[in-house]
Amino acid sequence: MKKGTLKIAIGGFIHETNTFSPIPTTMADFMNDGECPGILRGEEVIHRLNGGNESVAGFLSSLYKLQPDWLPMATLWAGAAPSAAVPRSVFEQILEELVTRIKDAMPLDGVYLDLHGAMFSEGYPDAEGEILYRVRQLVGPDVAIVASLDPHANVSPQMVEYSDGLIAYRTYPHVDVAETGSRAFQFLEHMLLTGSKPSKSLRQADFLIPAVFQPTSIAPNDKILEHMLALESNVLSISYCPCFPASDFPHCRPAVLAYADDQEAASCAADTLAELVQRHEGDFVGRLYQPGEAVAEALRIAADESRPVIIADVQDNPGAGGSSDTTGMLRTLIAAKCNDAAIGLLFDPAAAAAAHQAGEGAEIRLALGGKSGVEGDTPLEGNFIVEKISDGAVFATGPIFCGVDVALGLMACLRIGGVRVVVSSNRVQMLDTSFFRAAGIAPEQQNILVVKSTAHFRADFAPLAADILLAAAPGAMPADPTGLPWRNLAPGIRTRPLGPPFHPIASIT
Missing domain, CATH: 3.40.50 (Rossmann fold)
Structure with missing residues (x-):
């Protein structure tokens, strides 16, 4: 004692x-x-x-x-x-x-x-x-x-x-x-x-x-x-x-x-x-949508709702080692001609810098995102309207941060058709509604919100959501761990619930 x-x-x-x-x-x-x-x-x-x-x-x-x-x-x-x-x-x-x-x-x-x-x-x-x-x-x-x-x-x-x-x-x-x-x-x-x-x-x-x-x-x-x-x-x-x-x-x-x-x-x-x-x-199972399925279901739900439908881009979560720059969900929103839809945070410092150089109201040509080399993902080329620029100094108010300053780096809200993209210069998970607000977007007024997060978004976004859908677009954090090229798990570990056991072919060197 x-x-x-x-x-x-x-x-x-x-x-x-x-x-x-x-x-x-x-x-x-x-x-x-x-x-x-x-x-x-x-x-x-x-x-x-x-x-x-x-x-x-x-x-x-x-x-x-x-x-x-x-x-x-x-x-x-x-x-x-x-x-x-x-x-x-x-x-x-x-x-x-x-x-x-x-x-x-x-x-x-x-x-x-x-x-x-x-x-x-x-x-x-x-x-x-x-x-x-x-x-x-x-x-x-x-x-x-x-x-x-x-x-x-x-x-x-x-x-x-x-x-x-x-x-x-x-x-x-x-x-x-x-x-x-x-x-x-x-x-x-x-x-x-x-x-x-x-x-x-x-x-x-x-x-x-x-x-x-x-x-x-x-x-x-x-x-x-x-x-x-x-x-x-x-x-x-x-x-x-x-x-x-x-x-x-x-x-x-x-x-x-x-x-x-x-x-x-x-x-x-x-x-x-x-x-x-x-x-x-x-x-430990649940429904995972392909990108097109997720957007179609979100549009169906949103037609009868006044609150946004949240689609989680679960495989591109920077909070789990994802690049936060994949374009799969963004392409799907554009192809579906969605209106009042927003996605973030998309990590692209070069795009954020170009938006700041052009200024609010300008139209710029970009090859947006898709620069990390994730299989099945490429930059999205298009013309974007710069709706808002910001220094990315955000006071995060949600239950995860509970009132602290977060630096997102230079950021911008870019619009293509009816879709708004929140671009950041620091790779940060979309887990606080203040990140959308810092880009001039009122999340509760959107039909669809796509968040690059696996689960942390639920703390601040679930209270305003009509529904939450989980989408498996390309990303570095597969929703099914079986798809990863394991080498060093313990022998016999099932790589998903009730899934196949792991058999090692090499050991840690």
């Missing part, structure tokens, strides 16, 4: 890696201030992250409220938008600085890390396992280490071994990120005040769940979440991570983590929830 003023190091290193993404990851991605605020050092961590729906914000809020005499020792926080594998040189440089800053803050009573759980680096497929290992090697066995995770984490035994607690967000869309940071603090506080190390239990499922069918607002994860919350009354913490099904790594699979004051309670809770997930395997 510890008393008095305790020192807690706070840091973070976040990347959700789609190992099949065509978008390379660079050091610049961790430094740019876009959806993530870039690399933060020392007091910058507290200044930039202490507010909004951030894990660090929730952790700090609880620390200040519950233990105002404890000292938060801010170290380093780095995050980048999802993309391909993190180069080893980038991973090593950021991790070395994080560890050095933690060392400079020693002696410590605890360490809190804001992690994702699905980072893959060249040389370190289990990147979070490596992060936790190095921090544990530095601080020793007696210092408490607690981390928050995204539920799309691919949880490995090494991650569990070198930490004392891994606490995942409960919801998808992730509206409880700050709340998770608060729970992580309370878990750490319990350890430090009781002087105890919790027992832990990890269980892994043997099938992949397509991300598009993972939201906790729809079946079966709504019921799984309900059962998990009931189970938590008997343990210190229980987390369910449906996995990120686009990381070619043996521990890419759903996982359940339970912590309790005794091993029997932890094991019992983990077994119960894991068995429930397995029983629901066949329920």
Whole structure:
């Protein structure tokens, strides 16, 4: 049991890696201030992250409220938008600085890390396992280490071994990120005040769940979440991570983590929830439309509705490593001669710059989007009217961001026929209605809204939608993971619910 003023190091290193993404990851991605605020050092961590729906914000809020005499020792926080594998040189440089800053803050009573759980680096497929290992090697066995995770984490035994607690967000869309940071603090506080190390239990499922069918607002994860919350009354913490099904790594699979004051309670809770997930395997399915089918159905519904129909362009989600520049859904809207339809965000810095140079009201010729090399996708050539230009500095108000500034870069609203395209210069998921509004579009007044997002859009868009349709246009995040060229999954893992088992032909080198 510890008393008095305790020192807690706070840091973070976040990347959700789609190992099949065509978008390379660079050091610049961790430094740019876009959806993530870039690399933060020392007091910058507290200044930039202490507010909004951030894990660090929730952790700090609880620390200040519950233990105002404890000292938060801010170290380093780095995050980048999802993309391909993190180069080893980038991973090593950021991790070395994080560890050095933690060392400079020693002696410590605890360490809190804001992690994702699905980072893959060249040389370190289990990147979070490596992060936790190095921090544990530095601080020793007696210092408490607690981390928050995204539920799309691919949880490995090494991650569990070198930490004392891994606490995942409960919801998808992730509206409880700050709340998770608060729970992580309370878990750490319990350890430090009781002087105890919790027992832990990890269980892994043997099938992949397509991300598009993972939201906790729809079946079966709504019921799984309900059962998990009931189970938590008997343990210190229980987390369910449906996995990120686009990381070619043996521990890419759903996982359940339970912590309790005794091993029997932890094991019992983990077994119960894991068995429930397995029983629901066949329920992780839903209707996916081809682009033409989705637009035709949206037009049919919109004819009798005053609210917009949302079409999710689920395979081109930049929040899962997509390029956010594919043109499949845009072409379909144009071909169907849709009116009062809008699509975004389409990532094309050159088009945004051309719109700014031409000015509002101008007509410009563009080869829009389609530059990332996604199979089956090409730029869309046409004449566009520049309806609005913006610097892309947006105050995001929806439940994901909860009132923070987001930098979309130079942006523009381009119109072709009755279709408006919101073009951005930073690759950011369309998960907040303010992104449309920043381009001069009132989303509630449209007939059809196409959003480049898999599920996060539901938090802010579902309340204004007449219906939500899921469309499978070309993109880097297949709705069916079976279509990915896997090499390193664990043998026997089913690549979709009730689907074929994986048989490896090569191993990680």
